Amino acid sequence: MARDRRIEELFGIDLPIIQAPMAGAQASAMAIAVANAGGLGSLPAALLTHEQMRTELAIIRQQTGKPVNVNFFCHTPPEPDATREAGWRTRLGPYYAEFDIDPAAPIPSSNRAPFDEAFCAIVEEYRPEVVSFHFGLPNAALVDRVKATGARVLSSATTVAEARWLEARGCDAIIAQGNEAGGHRGIFLTEAIGSQPGLFALLPQVADAVKVPVIAAGGIADGRGIAAAFALGASAVQVGTAYLFTPEAKITPMHRAALKSATDDGTALTNLFTGRPARGLMNRVMREVGPISADAPAFPTAGGALMPLKAKAEAAGSADFSNLWSGQAAALGREMGAGELTTALWADAKARLGEA
Amino acid sequence: MARDRRIEELFGIDLPIIQAPMAGAQASAMAIAVANAGGLGSLPAALLTHEQMRTELAIIRQQTGKPVNVNFFCHTPPEPDATREAGWRTRLGPYYAEFDIDPAAPIPSSNRAPFDEAFCAIVEEYRPEVVSFHFGLPNAALVDRVKATGARVLSSATTVAEARWLEARGCDAIIAQGNEAGGHRGIFLTEAIGSQPGLFALLPQVADAVKVPVIAAGGIADGRGIAAAFALGASAVQVGTAYLFTPEAKITPMHRAALKSATDDGTALTNLFTGRPARGLMNRVMREVGPISADAPAFPTAGGALMPLKAKAEAAGSADFSNLWSGQAAALGREMGAGELTTALWADAKARLGEA
Numbered sequence: 001m002a003r004d005r006r007i008e009e010l011f012g013i014d015l016p017i018i019q020a021p022m023a024g025a026q027a028s029a030m031a032i033a034v035a036n037a038g039g040l041g042s043l044p045a046a047l048l049t050h051e052q053m054r055t056e057l058a059i060i061r062q063q064t065g066k067p068v069n070v071n072f073f074c075h076t077p078p079e080p081d082a083t084r085e086a087g088w089r090t091r092l093g094p095y096y097a098e099f100d101i102d103p104a105a106p107i108p109s110s111n112r113a114p115f116d117e118a119f120c121a122i123v124e125e126y127r128p129e130v131v132s133f134h135f136g137l138p139n140a141a142l143v144d145r146v147k148a149t150g151a152r153v154l155s156s157a158t159t160v161a162e163a164r165w166l167e168a169r170g171c172d173a174i175i176a177q178g179n180e181a182g183g184h185r186g187i188f189l190t191e192a193i194g195s196q197p198g199l200f201a202l203l204p205q206v207a208d209a210v211k212v213p214v215i216a217a218g219g220i221a222d223g224r225g226i227a228a229a230f231a232l233g234a235s236a237v238q239v240g241t242a243y244l245f246t247p248e249a250k251i252t253p254m255h256r257a258a259l260k261s262a263t264d265d266g267t268a269l270t271n272l273f274t275g276r277p278a279r280g281l282m283n284r285v286m287r288e289v290g291p292i293s294a295d296a297p298a299f300p301t302a303g304g305a306l307m308p309l310k311a312k313a314e315a316a317g318s319a320d321f322s323n324l325w326s327g328q329a330a331a332l333g334r335e336m337g338a339g340e341l342t343t344a345l346w347a348d349a350k351a352r353l354g355e356a
Numbered sequence: 357m358a359r360d361r362r363i364e365e366l367f368g369i370d371l372p373i374i375q376a377p378m379a380g381a382q383a384s385a386m387a388i389a390v391a392n393a394g395g396l397g398s399l400p401a402a403l404l405t406h407e408q409m410r411t412e413l414a415i416i417r418q419q420t421g422k423p424v425n426v427n428f429f430c431h432t433p434p435e436p437d438a439t440r441e442a443g444w445r446t447r448l449g450p451y452y453a454e455f456d457i458d459p460a461a462p463i464p465s466s467n468r469a470p471f472d473e474a475f476c477a478i479v480e481e482y483r484p485e486v487v488s489f490h491f492g493l494p495n496a497a498l499v500d501r502v503k504a505t506g507a508r509v510l511s512s513a514t515t516v517a518e519a520r521w522l523e524a525r526g527c528d529a530i531i532a533q534g535n536e537a538g539g540h541r542g543i544f545l546t547e548a549i550g551s552q553p554g555l556f557a558l559l560p561q562v563a564d565a566v567k568v569p570v571i572a573a574g575g576i577a578d579g580r581g582i583a584a585a586f587a588l589g590a591s592a593v594q595v596g597t598a599y600l601f602t603p604e605a606k607i608t609p610m611h612r613a614a615l616k617s618a619t620d621d622g623t624a625l626t627n628l629f630t631g632r633p634a635r636g637l638m639n640r641v642m643r644e645v646g647p648i649s650a651d652a653p654a655f656p657t658a659g660g661a662l663m664p665l666k667a668k669a670e671a672a673g674s675a676d677f678s679n680l681w682s683g684q685a686a687a688l689g690r691e692m693g694a695g696e697l698t699t700a701l702w703a704d705a706k707a708r709l710g711e712a
Contacts, residue, residue, distance in 0.1 A: 158621075159619075159620055159621040160619060160620045160621070160687075161619070161621070178554055178556060179535065179554050180553065180554040180556050180557045190621070192621065192624075194624045194625070194647065195621045195622065195623060195624050195638065196621065197536065197575075197620045197621055197684040198534055198535050198536040198554025198555055198556060198574070198575055198684060199554055199555075199556040200534055200536050200554060200555040200556050200574060200575035200576065200581060200584065200684075200685070201536045201574075201575035201620055201683065201684035201685040202620055202684075204578065204580050204581065204685070204688060205620045205685065205687055205688065206620075208688075218554070218556060218557075219553075219554055219556035219557035220556065222560065224560050224587055224588050224589060225556060225560065225588065227584075227587040228556065228583075228584035228585075228587035228588045229584075231580055231583040231584035231587050231708060232580050232581065232584045233580060263515075263516060263517070264515055264516045264553045264557055264558055264561045264562075265514075265515040265516070265517070265546070265548065265551045265552065265553055266551065267551060268548075268550045268551050269550070282551065291550065327557065328553040328554060328556075328557035328558075329556070329557040329560070329561065331516075331561055332560060332561065332564075352587060354710065
């Protein structure tokens with residue numbers, strides 16, 4: 001059967017591979033390398049200030065003429081909750097004592113910022129060809145402004161219900177994020193993480209439920225996964241963890257080492273680092289406090305109290321308190337440049353898909 | 357690329373589709389229908405007495421000349437634990453009161469029996485072409501006796517480590533059971549169910565780790581899933597939940613109705629019904645007591661105390677206390693005969709795989 005090429009046409013890209021936006025792990029360099037190789041490079045905005053965002057976008061526009069994706073979180077920042085914060089610090093108290101950190105010292109605030117008017121103005125200025133959101137969509141007025149720039153709008157669905165919700169609100173394509181995926185679950189209509197479907201089950205059901213093209217995400221790290229995603233109804237794939245093996249990934253040597261020795265069953269969903277469930281490689285704090293803890297404050301504030309522990313532990317060469325985001329297929333990762341990886345992934349997939 | 361045909365050759369079957377053995381949900385009729393359609397039909401032994409087993413095998417041998425698979429659980433029965441049993445009955449006490457059941461009445465014992473000398477003698481007598489195990493393997497002496505009959509031996513791996521363990525102990529093929537699968541997880545080297553990989557991640561990693569052919573299971577319910585499984589490195593697929601939609605499935609009308617309205621995110625892993633994690637459609641007891649409860653006694657005894665509740669609720673038309681086993685792709689199920697389904701699945705998959 002002829003392969004669905006709707007995503008290549010919709011985004012104006014050469015290969016149906018999207019580099020997953022990975023906040024905190026990459027910036028313009030990775031997006032540029034992927035774009036120049038013909039895939040869709042992505043710039044994650046969640047951990048950038050508005051000024052950093054402009055700088056990164058300016059670099060991208062300077063270094064590639066290809067389409068690019070800019071990704072935003074669209075959570076509602078929580079009301080401060082001093083009681084919950086205090087409870088969380090009490091829960092982490094023994095670790096503060098172990099690392100000789102003053103438990104009364106002010107803790108850094110987590111700076112994951114949602115999409116807002118100011119970010120929207122930057123989109124209107126730089127006009128990225130694709131804008132993707134995580135945790136649903138911003139309000140309709142902001143979505144309308146983004147669409148008015150000509151940008152294609154995407155968001156992630158972790159269930160069929162979320163896919164239908166996103167399609168009804170105007171998404172041009174939907175990312176079906178299987179439970180295998182690393183980093184934050186896009187989940188937004190429910191909190192039932194124990195019922196999240198794996199990509200094998202999710203993808204064909206999403207493809208049956210919506211008319212817009214579907215992008216498969218979660219556990220895809222080589223040509224086999226890309227070919228399988230197309231068999232299940234995808235029009236493109238989004239690959240994350242595999243790009244963490246590239247030199248363009250801005251991750252710690254400890255994170256890189258942990259990825260290189262990752263196993264299929266070495267990750268879990270955890271809410272300790274931000275307050276929302278995200279998949280990472282299991283480490284000490286996940287084993288001892290979670291991986292899911294009811295004590296963790298609301299997204300994105302939970303991570304603040306962990307930061308001093310993370311800093312002290314990392315300085316001592318330990319990733320015991322670090323968020324080591326990873327999907328379940330990290331063991332398939334290969335070390336090469338992000339552009340080279342994009343080319344290699346598609347060459348392998350193409351052969352399997354029977355394309356010339 | 358030419359498709360891997362090792363499983364068809366190894367088992368002497370026409371189509372690389374294995375009907376998953378589903379204890380309590382089917383017997384010889386389904387196995388015969390699938391075998392006669394060219395797939396591998398399976399007879400689950402876990403809930404049968406030795407005498408029932410002989411009867412079912414005699415019927416199979418009478419009604420088909422095709423190869424058949426017989427499946428056994430191989431857990432070690434637990435020591436009786438009166439304290440834990442009492443705690444479990446206390447936990448369920450409010451439900452006993454609600455349904456006006458005498459909390460002091462003796463509870464039925466759960467009769468899931470492991471593979472033993474007597475079952476092995478039946479294998480030696482009827483010589484099924486394939487013998488599959490769940491929860492690892494029986495002791496080496498019993499495995500040797502089974503292999504001496506000429507039977508091909510299979511078991512399920514939920515992780516790469518389990519796959520390697522099974523290959524090292526002589527399995528002729530390995531079922532890679534993704535987290536999407538319905539019914540009992542085959543998990544046996546760990547209890548960390550939160551880290552179980554989805555099929556998309558598990559399958560290529562198992563295929564890379566072992567030399568024997570790999571059978572994909574979990575979330576496969578149509579030709580798309582079969583084609584995707586081959587793309588990821590499978591030599592065959594095992595399909596379970598889709599066969600629960602056939603008239604050969606011996607499930608309650610309530611279970612059948614629940615499957616017909618299943619959604620992608622409507623299941624969870626639960627240990628309430630047997631003591632081991634198994635995937636089923638969410639219902640009242642799973643929501644209120646679990647889905648995972650540390651109070652549930654060891655496998656297979658947990659279900660005993662639920663049986664009176666299940667009986668009373670079902671008599672009143674409710675599946676609130678019933679085990680409604682289902683994988684995450686139940687919504688892809690179609691109502692047709694088990695033989696017809698086997699033929700339809702392969703016809704669809706063949707077209708997608710580009711075979712004549």
